Amino acid sequence: MGGDAGPSVVVSALVRSLQRHPAAKFILHGDEAALNDLIKKRKSKFGARVSVRHAPTRVAMDEKPSFALRRRRDSSMWRAIESVKTGEAEAVVSAGNTGALMAMSMYQLGLIEGISRPAIASVWPTQKSQVVVLDCGANVECDAEQLVDFAVMGEAFARAVLGLPKPRVGLLNVGSEEVKGHEAVKGAAQILREANLPMEFTGFIEGNHIGEGTVDVAVTDGFTGNVTLKAIEGTAKLISFYLKRALRRSLLSRLGAVLASGALMALRRKLDPRAYGGGLMLGLNGVVVKSHGGTDALGFAYAIDTAIDMAEGGINRSIAADRAGLRPEAVAS
C-alpha cells in the first residue's frame, strides 16, 4: 500500500515478475477491496499465484518510525514483514516509509547472530560492472566493528546475488595510505586485513573508485554513504540536464541528438536508478527490499528480482557463517 503511487504500481509490477519467475508466488497485503479491484482484470494471468491478505491500516510516508512501530501493527507493512517472520513468505518488498520498514523489520525479524546493526545497501553501475555500496543511511555513526559487519554483509551479497566468488571489498576513506582517516576506518581496516573471509580486502579506497569499478563492495558509515549516493544521483541529473540543454542549442546539435537517440537511450537505461533494485536491508533474519518510493512498475519489478535473488542465493546464511568465521580475537578487539 506504500510508495507515492500506491498499490497499482505493485500490481503492475507483478505482471512482469510472474513471467520472469515462474516458480514464485506472491501475497499482497493491504486494503482487500482495493487490491481485489486491481487484480480483478488480471485474474487469468495471476491465477492462484497471487493472493490478497487484508490489512486494515497502512503506514503513511511521513510517519515517524517510532510511531509506526507502536501504532501500526495492523498495517500492510507490519503484516507483510510478519509473513516473513512466520515463514509463510521468504522475502518482503515495499515501496513504503523506509524508516518504518527498517524499524518494524528489526523488531519482528531481529538481527543475524553476531551482527550489531543492520545496513542499507545499494547497487550502482561502474565503468567495469557494478558495485555494492553500504551503509546508505541506516546508521549515522559507525564504529570499527560495525564497518566490519558491513563488509561481511556486502561480500555475502556480492557472492550470493552478483555471483562473484571472491568479491573485492574496499573501505571508503580520504586517501589510500594506511595512516589516513579516523579511528573507525583504521580499526576496521586492521580487522579486515587479518580476517579470513571469502573476499579480497583491497584496503582504503576514495570516492572516485566507486564509479571506476576498482572494487565490488564499497563500505562506509551511513552518513557518508547516504550523502555520497545522493550526490552521485544529483550529479547524474546535473549532467543529463546540461547534456539536454547543450543538445538543444543549435539545429545541428538537435539533428545530431536525433541520429544518436539510440545511444542516448542506452545511456539513460544504464544510469536508470530503477534498474538497481532499490535499498537492500541487510543484517536482518529475513530478506527485506525497499523499492524507491517514487518508483514505477518497472522499478518495483527490479526490486522483486533482487529480493528473489537474495532469498535463492541464501545471503543470510552466508552472512551468519562469515561473521561467525571471523577470528575471535579480531571480533573481540
Added chain:
Amino acid sequence: MGGDAGPSVVVSALVRSLQRHPAAKFILHGDEAALNDLIKKRKSKFGARVSVRHAPTRVAMDEKPSFALRRRRDSSMWRAIESVKTGEAEAVVSAGNTGALMAMSMYQLGLIEGISRPAIASVWPTQKSQVVVLDCGANVECDAEQLVDFAVMGEAFARAVLGLPKPRVGLLNVGSEEVKGHEAVKGAAQILREANLPMEFTGFIEGNHIGEGTVDVAVTDGFTGNVTLKAIEGTAKLISFYLKRALRRSLLSRLGAVLASGALMALRRKLDPRAYGGGLMLGLNGVVVKSHGGTDALGFAYAIDTAIDMAEGGINRSIAADRAGLRPEAVAS
C-alpha cells in the same frame, strides 16, 4: 616546482594570467636556473612583472606533511608561503603536495582570529550556477563549532569571490528534518539558526542538493566532503565513459555525435574540473590556493584567477568580521 608536470605548467599559465590581470605581478619560487630557462623565451611578454626567487629544495609530492614542515624550510613551497607572511605577496598558488601546503601555511600564516581549524573549499557547477563545498578533506572529524566556522568561511567566500550579497548556506545531512543526523550537525544547525550572519541559512540539505543548486554553500565535515566530491568526479567520468561508448555503437550514432560535437564540447567545458579553481584553503591569515596536482596551464591559470579574486575581495577580513559577529554565547557553546 610542484605538481605532476613541474614548473613549465606554471610558467605557461602566467602567459594567460598576465593578460587577464594587467595589474598583477608574480614571484616564481624555485630552482633559479630551471625557472630562468623557462621564462627566457617569454622575456618580452613577462618584463618586470615576473621575478624569480631561488629556493634550493622542493617538497616532493609523496612527502609526509610533518616531514616537509620540519625539513623543507628552504623549499620553493616554504618560501612562497613566506612571501605572503612578509607581505611581499598577497596570495600563494601551488600545484604541490596538499598536506604540506596546508601544514606550512598553518605554521607560517596562522589562523584567522576565532577560527579553530582551516578548511579546503571547492567550487562546483550546479543546475543553476555554482556551489562552494567545504570542508573537502582538511579535517576528518569535525564538531559543531568547526562546522559553524566552515559556514562562516563559505559565506565569506561566496560574498567576496562569487559576488553574492546574501549566500544561501546549507548543512549536508542524511535528511532535511531537524531531528536527523549526528550531534555535530544538529549542534551546528542550532547555532547557525540563531546567528546573525550575512547569509540565509537554509537548514539541512541532502547530497542531491549539491548538483541541484539549492544552496550557494554546502557545509560538511572533511571526511564526508572529500568522499562526496571525489564520488562526484568519479560519476562525471563514469557518465562520460558511457556516453562515449554509446555514441560509438553504430554508424548513425557516430554521425549524430559529429553533428552534436559543438554541444558535447560545451558539456565537457561545463564539467571541466580545471575551470573551478582547485582547492581553496580558507581560515588562514593569507590567501592560499591549491591547484590540482595533475593540472595543465589552463587549470593553473584558473587557480591564479581565484587567488586574485580572493585577495581583491578581502575574503579574510570578511571571515574575521563574521566570526567575531557571531553571538558570544553561541561561540562559547
